[in-house]
Amino acid sequence: GMLGTMEFFRQEFAIPIDKFGEEEQKDHLRKILYPFIMRRTKEQVAVDLPDKTITVLWCEMDKEQRKVYDKYREYYRTNLIQKIDEVGMQKAGIYVMEGLLRLRQICDHPMLLKNEEHAIEESVKIEELMREIKENTGDHKILVFSQFTTMLEKIREALDETTLKYHMLDGSTAAGKRQEMVQTFQTDDDVKVFLISLKAGGVGLNLTAADYVYIVDPWWNPAAEQQAIDRTHRIGQKRKVFAYKMICKDSIEEKILKLQEIKSALADELISEDAAFVKKLTREDVEFLLS
Numbered sequence: 001g002m003l004g005t006m007e008f009f010r011q012e013f014a015i016p017i018d019k020f021g022e023e024e025q026k027d028h029l030r031k032i033l034y035p036f037i038m039r040r041t042k043e044q045v046a047v048d049l050p051d052k053t054i055t056v057l058w059c060e061m062d063k064e065q066r067k068v069y070d071k072y073r074e075y076y077r078t079n080l081i082q083k084i085d086e087v088g089m090q091k092a093g094i095y096v097m098e099g100l101l102r103l104r105q106i107c108d109h110p111m112l113l114k115n116e117e118h119a120i121e122e123s124v125k126i127e128e129l130m131r132e133i134k135e136n137t138g139d140h141k142i143l144v145f146s147q148f149t150t151m152l153e154k155i156r157e158a159l160d161e162t163t164l165k166y167h168m169l170d171g172s173t174a175a176g177k178r179q180e181m182v183q184t185f186q187t188d189d190d191v192k193v194f195l196i197s198l199k200a201g202g203v204g205l206n207l208t209a210a211d212y213v214y215i216v217d218p219w220w221n222p223a224a225e226q227q228a229i230d231r232t233h234r235i236g237q238k239r240k241v242f243a244y245k246m247i248c249k250d251s252i253e254e255k256i257l258k259l260q261e262i263k264s265a266l267a268d269e270l271i272s273e274d275a276a277f278v279k280k281l282t283r284e285d286v287e288f289l290l291s
Helices: 004-021 023-036 061-089 089-108 124-136 149-160 175-187 222-229 252-271 283-289
Strands: 054-058 142-146 163-170 192-197 212-215 243-250
Touching: 004 023, 023 222, 023 283, 054 124, 061 089, 061 222, 061 283, 089 124, 089 252, 124 142, 124 149, 124 212, 124 243, 142 222, 149 163, 175 192, 212 222, 222 243, 243 252
Parallel strands: 054 243, 142 192, 142 212, 163 192, 212 243
Antiparallel strands: none
16 A cells, blocks of 8 residues: 555556656655665676667568558557447457557568468568578577567578578477577577577577577567567677667557657666556557557
């Protein structure tokens, strides 16, 4: 009861801090919580780590991919807002999540929808990623993360058309095989690329042989992206780490980045836990994402 009821907390702290950025309320809450929280960042502990640079790699959808995206966006914009108005944001949450998921999949590759009507072979992200991989694998090793295993499969198909050696780790990879792949990637100079699904490899892997990281699709919680990047930016890394977030211009992904900045203020500055962006979405947020 130290912070009052949930409604009191929402009105007194969450809304003023998240929505209006009120420093006075932020400082007040920080003082209340300070005696109960210990936070030691990696920068404080591993002071000798080389620098880490995180950059947005902008991708421009071609005509066909954009056509599919706009069609689905219009459909969800009409139907989701209507659903929210009918049953409320809480009950409409599952429909909102489905719509946002589909739009994110289209940004990766329309084929992820598994809809024969959209059997488009081209994906701007795969084209950009392959160009980056071919340019940077000379003296470097690369980690590629995606939330969608089906997207990793598409990237794998593109890699199979090259002479590059790679590993792929997802939820179906056995523990023994997982460790074997990590060891090989760390020691074999010929294995240049490691494809990793977020759920299977977001934590617990030491892959300091890599110094380039590509986040193929943005996640609601930036902490998940940081955990992925930190598979290589950790004790043992000797090189500067370059991380790239692949974002489709004029899409839900670009808007997710903006919402992350707003929604993460409370969690990042005060508690440093999962920001739970999805649970905090409002009707206005959904309209913004689908605009």
